[in-house]
Amino acid sequence: MSEPRVLPTDYVTKPGEFKTSTGKTLRTDEMIINMGPQHPSTHGVLRLEVVLDGEIVVDVIPHIGYLHRCFEKHAEHMANYQQVIPYVDRMDYLASMNNDWGYALAVERLMKIEVPPRVEYIRVIMAELNRIASHLIAIGTYGIDMGAFTPFLWCFRDRERILDLFEMTCGARLLYNYIWVGGVSHDLPLGFIDKAKDFCSYFRPKIKELNDVLSYNEIFIKRTAHVGVLPKDVAINYACSGPMLRGSGVDWDLRRDDPYGVYDKFEWGVEIGKGEKGTVGDCWDRYMVRVREMEQSLKIIEQALAGIPEGNVQSAIPKRIRPEQGEIYVRTESPRGELGFFIMSDGTASPYRVKARSPAFVNLSVLPEISRGGMLADLVAIVGSVDIVLGEVDR
Amino acid sequence: MSPQEIFDNLKAKFGDAIIESKLDAPQPWIRVAADQTKEISFFLRDEVPFQFDSLMCLSSVDYNDGNLGALYHLFSMTHKHKIVLKSYCSKENPHIQSVSAVWGTANWHEREAYDMMGIIFDEHPDLRRLLCPDDYPGYPLRKDFKVPEFYNGMKVPY
Amino acid sequence: MEELLTSLIGENILAYVVLAALPLLFILPYALVTVWLEMKVSAHMQDRVAYMYTGWHGIAQPIADILKLLQKENTVPTAADRTLYWLAPFLVFIGMYAGFAAIPFSVAYIGSNIDLGVFYIIAVSSLTVIGILMAGWASNNKWSLFGAMRSVAQIVSYEIPIALAVLIAVMITQSLNLQEIAKFQEGGIQNWVLFGGPLPLTQKLLLLPFTFTAFLILFIAGIAEVNRTPFDLPEAESELVQGYNTEYSGMKFAIFYLAEYANMFLVSAITATLFLGGWNSPFGDFLSGPVWGLVWFISKGMFFIFLQIWIRWTLPRLRVDQLMYTSWKVLTPFLFVCIFAVGLILIL
Numbered sequence: 001m002s003e004p005r006v007l008p009t010d011y012v013t014k015p016g017e018f019k020t021s022t023g024k025t026l027r028t029d030e031m032i033i034n035m036g037p038q039h040p041s042t043h044g045v046l047r048l049e050v051v052l053d054g055e056i057v058v059d060v061i062p063h064i065g066y067l068h069r070c071f072e073k074h075a076e077h078m079a080n081y082q083q084v085i086p087y088v089d090r091m092d093y094l095a096s097m098n099n100d101w102g103y104a105l106a107v108e109r110l111m112k113i114e115v116p117p118r119v120e121y122i123r124v125i126m127a128e129l130n131r132i133a134s135h136l137i138a139i140g141t142y143g144i145d146m147g148a149f150t151p152f153l154w155c156f157r158d159r160e161r162i163l164d165l166f167e168m169t170c171g172a173r174l175l176y177n178y179i180w181v182g183g184v185s186h187d188l189p190l191g192f193i194d195k196a197k198d199f200c201s202y203f204r205p206k207i208k209e210l211n212d213v214l215s216y217n218e219i220f221i222k223r224t225a226h227v228g229v230l231p232k233d234v235a236i237n238y239a240c241s242g243p244m245l246r247g248s249g250v251d252w253d254l255r256r257d258d259p260y261g262v263y264d265k266f267e268w269g270v271e272i273g274k275g276e277k278g279t280v281g282d283c284w285d286r287y288m289v290r291v292r293e294m295e296q297s298l299k300i301i302e303q304a305l306a307g308i309p310e311g312n313v314q315s316a317i318p319k320r321i322r323p324e325q326g327e328i329y330v331r332t333e334s335p336r337g338e339l340g341f342f343i344m345s346d347g348t349a350s351p352y353r354v355k356a357r358s359p360a361f362v363n364l365s366v367l368p369e370i371s372r373g374g375m376l377a378d379l380v381a382i383v384g385s386v387d388i389v390l391g392e393v394d395r
Numbered sequence: 396m397s398p399q400e401i402f403d404n405l406k407a408k409f410g411d412a413i414i415e416s417k418l419d420a421p422q423p424w425i426r427v428a429a430d431q432t433k434e435i436s437f438f439l440r441d442e443v444p445f446q447f448d449s450l451m452c453l454s455s456v457d458y459n460d461g462n463l464g465a466l467y468h469l470f471s472m473t474h475k476h477k478i479v480l481k482s483y484c485s486k487e488n489p490h491i492q493s494v495s496a497v498w499g500t501a502n503w504h505e506r507e508a509y510d511m512m513g514i515i516f517d518e519h520p521d522l523r524r525l526l527c528p529d530d531y532p533g534y535p536l537r538k539d540f541k542v543p544e545f546y547n548g549m550k551v552p553y
Numbered sequence: 554m555e556e557l558l559t560s561l562i563g564e565n566i567l568a569y570v571v572l573a574a575l576p577l578l579f580i581l582p583y584a585l586v587t588v589w590l591e592m593k594v595s596a597h598m599q600d601r602v603a604y605m606y607t608g609w610h611g612i613a614q615p616i617a618d619i620l621k622l623l624q625k626e627n628t629v630p631t632a633a634d635r636t637l638y639w640l641a642p643f644l645v646f647i648g649m650y651a652g653f654a655a656i657p658f659s660v661a662y663i664g665s666n667i668d669l670g671v672f673y674i675i676a677v678s679s680l681t682v683i684g685i686l687m688a689g690w691a692s693n694n695k696w697s698l699f700g701a702m703r704s705v706a707q708i709v710s711y712e713i714p715i716a717l718a719v720l721i722a723v724m725i726t727q728s729l730n731l732q733e734i735a736k737f738q739e740g741g742i743q744n745w746v747l748f749g750g751p752l753p754l755t756q757k758l759l760l761l762p763f764t765f766t767a768f769l770i771l772f773i774a775g776i777a778e779v780n781r782t783p784f785d786l787p788e789a790e791s792e793l794v795q796g797y798n799t800e801y802s803g804m805k806f807a808i809f810y811l812a813e814y815a816n817m818f819l820v821s822a823i824t825a826t827l828f829l830g831g832w833n834s835p836f837g838d839f840l841s842g843p844v845w846g847l848v849w850f851i852s853k854g855m856f857f858i859f860l861q862i863w864i865r866w867t868l869p870r871l872r873v874d875q876l877m878y879t880s881w882k883v884l885t886p887f888l889f890v891c892i893f894a895v896g897l898i899l900i901l
Contacts, residue, residue, distance in 0.1 A: 147870030148869040220869045239450055326421065344456060375874065
């Protein structure tokens with residue numbers, strides 16, 4: 001039995017003794033402050049150890065792992081590949097459909113399964129709806145971080161409509177377990193297509209409302225422009241992806257450039273940050289990329305709803321998933337960026353190794369680089385613009 | 396560039412450090428020596444025909460035969476080609492040279508690989524545990540990992 | 554009022570205690586109403602309804618909130634400075650409440666008819682600064698200290714625009730006594746200082762842009778004095794939990810809360826009295842008198858309260874250096890120009 005850990009009782013430190021957790025000693029006018037695991041700004045359990053000189057941030061050391069649920073170890077002990085899908089759901093719990101699709105795609109590519117076209121269309125519709133839902137939360141909570149409480153409620157009101165659509169289809173509002181290896185779990189119910197079309201026409205003017213109240217608000221722009229500038233080369237070196245990368249001006253979207261699904265059948269655009277209100281790659285650019293991406297997702301959904309073919313959605317779901325020995329890395333575009341799954345199979349029914357490369361984990365690692373020299377209030381803006389979901393960061 | 400060309404170029408430049416490869420797999424991989432990963436990565440990132448400027452993912456694997464492996468999935472944004480590098484080390488002496496100087500993203504990936512698999516990355520600027528608590532005993536993702544019975548005086552399996 | 558009380562009870566201490574406690578009789582119900590109003594206005598702006606079950610449309614909810622706060626445990630952090638920690642909310646309340654002494658609620662009632670009037674209010678409301686600093690320091694919490702420091706910087710900086718804007722109204726009405734200022738604006742809406750005061754038409758028209766600017770700036774600086782969004786960085790929830798309030802719970806938190814809402818009314822009352830005619834009816838003699846005066850005064854005050862609530866739930870918050878910039882480099886220069894211009898117009 002291991003001994004219980006004895007906590008230090010002597011809190012007096014001598015000058016030169018006060019160290020950060022990386023071992024760097026502080027100067028006497030610096031202060032360590034903890035934006036601790038319990039945050040009022042709703043980012044989840046993330047601990048930021050901030051070294052401050054007055055209001056200026058000298059260094060930020062993120063500590064994660066508070067939501068670590070050993071997803072990868074669980075996956076190795078599952079009886080088969082399908083049972084991993086609920087675990088994958090719970091990684092990025094705000095974009096559950098995209099997680100499901102990423103994992104299902106990886107297994108399908110490993111087993112070389114072709115899915116019927118109706119399944120592809122349904123997957124695109126669900127993934128794009130979930131992208132809108134996830135971006136609504138990102139935008140709403142970003143507004144709250146900045147002090148604008150009202151857009152948050154409006155975003156949630158609109159998100160309720162999307163969650164109604166999901167509940168109609170698979171019965172769940174947040175964690176769907178819907179996209180399975182080889183197909184989807186339930187076909188679209190009657191009335192889904194009409195309701196989804198209603199949603200699209202309802203939501204378009206709401207984006208304009210959101211822009212009026214938040215995006216082009218002078219105070220909001222003052223808080224987010226020129227803040228947390230992420231240069232292009234740093235972004236690529238740190239493998240940032242999704243709106244973080246596009247906000248820095250890099251024209252890169254996995255749906256178009258590393259294609260999967262039927263995205264090539266639709267006409268849609270990739271939004272990049274142009275530095276309209278500040279520098280290219282600042283928080284406002286990243287935020288605006290998300291707002292404009294919602295518009296593009298609406299376009300994709302409308303086209304997919306118009307052209308969805310008939311078919312049986314469960315015809316390609318294999319009875320037993322037993323891939324041959326091999327490994328594969330497949331990446332998809334989740335609302336936060338490049339979600340990758342590395343799956344290694346040893347020929348048995350249960351996976352040998354599943355590694356999830358989550359976009360929020362990688363995007364968060366660039367935080368110290370872009371927040372040095374800013375103020376404490378800017379740090380909140382930057383963390384909000386990275387759009388992390390701790391379930392994904394910690395897995 | 397095709398995987399064969401990448402392999403030939405690497406073999407020409409680094410000789411023995413390139414150990415083996417499987418270029419006809421769906422995702423071709425090249426196995427490199429564990430103590431030269433940084434030089435090879437710099438070469439792959441900076442040379443104009445390759446320009447692998449993006450490390451998509453760094454996975455750690457426990458092959459049940461006493462070896463641990465680190466897999467580097469590389470991608471080039473300019474040339475749009477991919478390659479996988481593998482680097483093995485034994486469980487008794489789990490050292491691989493760190494590539495965090497090459498790609499900034501490798502910093503956290505290697506910390507996670509150290510945390511979960513116990514691979515020690517040499518020349519890493521800040522190799523601490525990332526996801527597990529700082530004083531956690533053992534490396535969870537290893538195949539022979541046994542859940543500790545007590546952690547800091549608290550009973551673990553309940 | 555003073556004469557009425559002394560004639561009823563006699564010239565003893567009881568009369569003066571009652572006199573001093575009369576604004577409290579207004580503040581307490583007002584706070585309940587404002588809590589309800591804030592809840593409902595914010596809810597309807599956010600496309601939702603707030604409490605509906607406690608009374609008709611939640612009208613008893615503020616009472617429930619107060620009761621809840623009163624029965625909470627009075628915790629004190631271990632390493633906190635006990636005396637300062639206990640004293641701080643009362644200082645904030647005192648600084649705010651003393652200001653109510655010089656506010657004319659109606660032609661018949663003003664707590665203390667001193668000639669210093671508005672100067673006294675500005676001076677004594679600086680006590681709140683000390684109270685906030687005490688609260689931040691005594692909580693033994695780095696976040697509270699941060700919030701307190703920011704709050705002090707903010708309140709002190711925004712006293713300048715308030716004083717200058719008040720100066721403009723004082724220049725036109727030629728008195729610091731708020732009751733005199735209110736009497737000066739008798740006669741209807743055209744005589745309000747906002748529209749230039751009861752001066753000849755040419756002077757009024759010339760004064761109009763400056764009085765409007767001064768009125769707007771007084772209102773904005775008033776919001777900053779009360780620590781409301783967009784100036785609520787000292788209590789910014791996303792960073793500082795609750796700023797200097799973090800470690801307070803129960804009765805002491807209730808006092809902070811009450812002090813904040815009463816302070817909102819104080820700055821609204823000053824703005825209303827200085828620029829909008831105080832207890833005067835906008836129709837001149839119609840609907841005027843001591844009791845109607847009270848009604849008009851409270852309505853004008855509540856109008857500004859509503860504006861403050863509206864602005865709070867619409868705008869994001871300014872960063873602390875942008876806040877300072879706004880005060881020193883935007884509002885103050887504007888006001889200097891206004892003072893110069895108003896002075897010129899009044900002389901010529």
